[in-house]
Amino acid sequence: GAVVSQHPSWVICKSGTSVKIECRSLDFQATTMFWYRQFPKQSLMLMATSNEGSKATYEQGVEKDKFLINHASLTLSTLTVTSAHPEDSSFYICRGTSTGKSANYGYTFGSGTRLTVV
């Protein structure tokens, strides 16, 4: 249970283009999705929290116009990196949770997306 599927696993894009990353909850309804970023050899930093049907809440220092998050359904949340630049190259990973479920549905992550901007 509590499986989160994340796609793509890796993506290379040109500077100035946009990239969309998807996270799907396969066997539960993800009422909340957390998006993290991990730079090489560093820890995971929370970027934003999204609740289904609501606007995402961004952590301090994260540009909401650059990292667009959509959580229009209980099984799908997307992160779009707009006008990507080389400094956006990172590992992006999501975590889905479900209110009303046991805690076992709250602490598994997607497999991550390695973004390289050239």
Place this chain on the structure above:
Amino acid sequence: AQSVTQPDIHITVSEGASLELRCNYSYGATPYLFWYVQSPGQGLQLLLKYFSGDTLVQGIKGFEAEFKRSQSSFNLRKPSVHWSDAAEYFCAVGAPGGTASKLTFGTGTRLQVTL
């Protein structure tokens, strides 16, 4: 604000030897505590978690962790390390009471296993 400290950036152990990875947290009450493992280029795998109750928690792959309130610690242990355990290990803390709490991660400990 919650925080996690993993004092050891890098640890090397011999295969078959015991392992202990340290984790200290800062939180106003007893938080939820987690250990994750990450292999190179991979996502995070949950090893174990502590919510309440028995302070010795058993996880997957033969790992265990002990919550010590007096020391604000949640150290990860394994009695006999296998070469496949080489990876990055992250300790994390979350607010208790629900699954929709933010997790704060430590900086990680890289485990190297020598044969």
